[in-house]
Amino acid sequence: MRVNKKEPSESLYVLLISVHGLIRGQQLELGVDADTGGQCTYVLDLANALAEHPQVGKVDLMTRLIDDPQVASDYAQPEEKLSDKARIIRFPCGPKRYIRKELLWPHLDQMVDRCLHYLRQQGRLPDVIHSHYADAGYVGRQLSMLLGIPLIHTGHSLGKPKQARLLSSGRKADKIEKQFNFERRIAEEDALIQHASMIVTSTRQEVELQYGMYAQADHQRFRVISPGTDTSRFSPPGRRAMPATLEQSIHRFLHDPKKPMILCICRPEVRKNIKGLLAAYGSHPALQKKANLVLVAGSRERIRDLEKSQAQVLNELLLDIDAYDLWGKVAIPKSHAQEDIPELYRMAAKSRGVFINAAFTEPFGLTLLEAAACGLPVIAPDDGGPRDILANCHHGLLVDTLDSDAIAAALLSALTDKARWHKWSKSGVLNVKRHYTWAGHVNKYVREVHQLLRKQRKNLRKQQAALHQGKSPIPLAKYAFITDIDNTLLGNQQGQLDLVEWLVANVGYNIFGIATGRPLESAIEILRKNNIPIPDVLITSVGSEIHYGLNRTPDIGWANHIRHLWRRDDLLKALAELPGLRLQSAENQREFKISYVVDASKMPPVKKIRQHLRKQGLHAQIIYSHGEFLDILPVRASKGHAIRYLSYKWDLPLANFLVAGDSGNDIEMLMGDTMAVVVGNHSEELAHLKGMPRIFFAEATHAHGILEGMRHYKFGSATA
Incomplete structure (x- = not known):
């Protein structure tokens, strides 16, 4: 199978990724928790509109x-068809049970690996x-780097x-860090800003003020594409009676x-500022x-069964209702269905009421469009997306949501001026159709994608040093050839x-890789010096690092995998107590490798x-080679482990790997289910x-020995 090279006339294949929350094709459980809200609606509507x-x-x-009896079985279905051209694909990631998004970070590499299997x-x-x-x-960035596919990103918040x-x-820094894991999130957002080929935002303000808080944000890669509203669902009140x-x-x-x-x-989350609205x-x-x-x-059975932060918001809400003695004036229904949302907007519009978004910060504000389409005027934060939405739709007021008195004044003003209320109501309905439709969104989106792909193809034509052009051959290749460098x-x-x-004759059909004790920089330098094409896979530093292709993309999943039980500083101290060991030069020392002469x-x-080492509670892989080198690695790291990891990650059977080596640090790589080749000039360490x-x-010796081994196994041929 060759790597597909898409012609411009072919139709687009778009992979959307949205990890957290509860996403299904019908009856979205919006508000059931802090992670199931506007983003879930957005990605589902985008998928359907693109299709x-x-x-x-x-x-x-x-x-x-999510395979959890506490949520519907729909979320445990591996595949759900949305239409003839669109579907939801679900992969296990972390615990089976449903967990909030801040707890997903340690498990995201599983999502990367399972997506690679799926694409193969x-x-x-x-x-x-x-x-x-x-x-x-994070998942998309890893896939983009591994596969050579452009990444588009939407932050949402x-x-x-x-x-x-x-x-x-007034929140405490340590408490919000514990709850929201901002350090990890912001670090990933910084990385995305640097890597993404295109960043889609809903408003210009989002680009300038929100992304402007991040260093080195290249505004040329931002595209403002306003999301749409499903006007078949959201429309003004008619003569039909409200559901009883x-x-x-x-x-x-x-x-x-x-x-x-x-x-x-x-x-029910703090940033939505329900407390400020109630005040x-x-x-x-x-x-x-x-x-x-x-x-x-949101929806709830019992408050005490909710996630802690949600329960706290709702408990404070009830306490504040009691403190202000608002019984009989405030409605707080326990649950609602997705189809109830348009009816709620229409019910409020029919009563000549208003909709309010009182959040502290609002990147866009999809509910403001939904309200507008139903003829319901709005009060919204003077922040982020609402500024652009109200500038286009002219259907309400902006307010400082940190100021409860200002919120009250805006609400009272909106409710008392009847002529303005009717003007806002009509303006919202008209301007949503003019500025915010999914058809318009997708038309612009597809134009931008085609422009992005044309630019990518142009850039790739300039890169002649690689064996292949375009996307990585790894996901679609049938075989893998991995060899040691020196003396092999x-x-x-x-x-x-x-x-x-x-x-060159087998580009795309076979993965070419090296597995060496050399560090990455040294490996690339010696390959270039000898006019060897840069491999698709570079296993370096005795299997403690994996990189991909010309861009030297690191396999972060491998680094996270081998970090287990690795205590580098303690190992250095313990090994310093032993005779006959001298640390190699600094360039041969790596994060996950300690090397001695x-x-x-x-x-x-x-x-x-x-x-x-064991007496001191330390765990490490010890590799002795050529009678003069000693490498200390994490217990999960070695050339052999790295190859087995690649087999799993890329869903390519070990039996389809041909590996070649000549010395003791190749032993583990050569043993097992691979097609192993020992070249004629091998050291005595391999004689057994x-x-x-x-x-x-x-x-035959060296590369001729590898070719002899390929003939022996009929490697890379249809009968291999």
């Missing part, structure tokens, strides 16, 4: 598979990857502005349900006399030329070194492997 575009052939929305099975790579929020951004607003509201059950769920709380509604729909309403009797307050703050790949000039000819007459046997299954000892 309807004639230039888009396939849309996959990748999210987390598909036989086609996406044209673009589009990640949503920082956690999916950003860590730095949110952190700043929470601090300004929904009306009853609101009216049962209220002494006078005929008064106008102040409607708030949001998740505004509770502190102003004139506002209480004028209107009822309807708070639709190199050492015979004619053999090198013959092997390079074989590599040894005096074999003084150095203790490897078995004794291992016992010495003769006669073992799947280990071929070539008569």
Whole structure:
């Protein structure tokens, strides 16, 4: 199978990634928790709208598979069809149970690996990857670097502005860090800003003020593409009566349900500022006399069963209602269905009420568009997206949501001027259709994607040094060839030329990789010096590092995997107590490798070194080679472990790997289910492997020995 090279006339394949929350094709459980809100609606609507575009052939929305009896079984389905061209794909990531997004960070590499497996099975790579929020951004960035596919990113909300607003509201820095994991999130947002080929925002203000808080944000890569509203669902009140059950769920709380509604729909989280809204309403009797307050703050069975932060918000809400004595004036329904949301907007519009978004910060504000489409005027934060939305739709007022008195004044003003209310209502309906449709969003999106891909193809034509052009060959290759460098790949000039000819003839069908004790920089330097093409995979520093291709993309999943039990400083101290060991030069020391030159007459046997480390509670892989080098690695790191990791990560059977080596540090790599080749000039350290299954000892030396081994195994041919 060759790497597909998409022609401009082919339809686009878009991979959307949104990791957290509860995402399904029908009846979204919006507000059920802090992670299931506007972003879930956005990515689902985007997937469906993209699938309807004639230039888009396939849309996959990748999210987390959740096998938890506490949530619907829908979220445990590996695949859900949305339309003929769109589907939701779910992969396990972390615990089976549903967890909040801040706890997902340690598990995201699983999502990366499972997506790689999935793409191999598909036989086609996406044209673009589009990640949503920082956690999916991490997954998308890894996939983008590994596969050579452009990354588009949408932040939805950003860590730095949110952190700043929470601090300004009086929250303690240590407490918000513990709850929101801002350090990890902001670090990933910084990395995304540097890597993404295109960053989609909803407003210009988001680019200038929110992303402007991050260093080196290149504004040329930002594209402002306003999201759409489904006007088939969100429309003004008609003659049809409101659903009786929904009306009853609101009216049962209220002494006078005929008064106008102040409607708030949001998740029960601190940044939504429900507490500030309630203070505004509770502190102003004139506002209480004028209107009822309807708070639709997620869905719940019992508050005590909710996640801690949500339960705290709702408990404080009930305490504040009691403190202000607002019983009979405030409605707080326990649950609502997705189809109830448009009806709630229409109910509020029919009562001549208003919708309020009182959040501390609002990157966009999808609810403001939904309200506008239903003819319901709004009060919104003077921050982020609402500024652009109200400038286009002219259907309400902006307010400083940190000031409860200002919120109350804006609400009262909106409710008392009837002529302006009607003007706002009509303007909202008209301008949503003019400025915010999904068809318009996707038309601009597809134009930007085509421009991005044309630019990428142009840049790739300039890069002639690589064996292949375009996307990485790894996901679609059938076989992998991994070789040591010194005295195996190199050492015979004619053999090198013959092997390079074989590599060029088999581009795309076979992965080319090296596994060496050299550090990355030294490996690349010696390959270039000998006119060897830069490999697809570089396993360096005796298997403690994995990088990919010309860009030297690091495999972060491998680094996270081998970090287990690794205590570098303690190992250095313990090994300093042993005779016959001298540290190699600084360039040979790495984060996950400690390297020594040894005096074999003084150095203790490897078995004794291992016992010495274990007595001190230390764990390490000890590799002794050529009678003069000793490498100390994490217990999970070695050339052999790295190859097995690649087999798992890229879903390529070990039996399809041909590996070649010549010395003791190749032993683990040569043993097992691979097609192993020992070149004719091997050291005595490998002599004991003769006669073992799947280990071929070539008569020819160096690269000619590798080619002899390839012929023996019929490697890379249809019969291999």
